[in-house]
Amino acid sequence: QVQLVESGGGLVQAGGSLRLSCAASGRTFSTYAMGWFRQAPGKEREFVAAISRWPRITNYADSVKGRFTISRDNAKNTVSLQMNTLKPEDTAIYYCAASSSAVAPMSGNEYSFWGQGTQVTVSL
Secondary structure: OOOEEEEOOEEEEOOOOEEEEEEEOOOOHHHOEEEEEEEOOOOOOEEEEEEOOOOOOEEEOOOOOOOEEEEEEOOOOEEEEEEOOOOHHHOEEEEEEEEOOOOOOOOHHHOOEEOOOEEEEEEO
């Protein structure tokens, strides 16, 4: 069992940056691939980024490539999402998730544990 708590969301102007963090409970954090997903009002949840447990394979949605960076610190049981050059279309609730997959899955169906989410709002 893994419990996930996101933080770092907020309101930012277009072009700005935010860094989201996800703190995980439990001693087995390093055995999970971690992902970030988001859901905007009236839209379905979509994949944002993922990182494998080892050797650090990463995957990104095309819409965030070059702007977002996912990273993890297994010693601190945390995964982060650095978001730069934010756009209004990045506005959504961002969720952290954990998967027992050996790679960095892009499908939400491969994730077993989810956080409660943190709101990111990007204004013009």
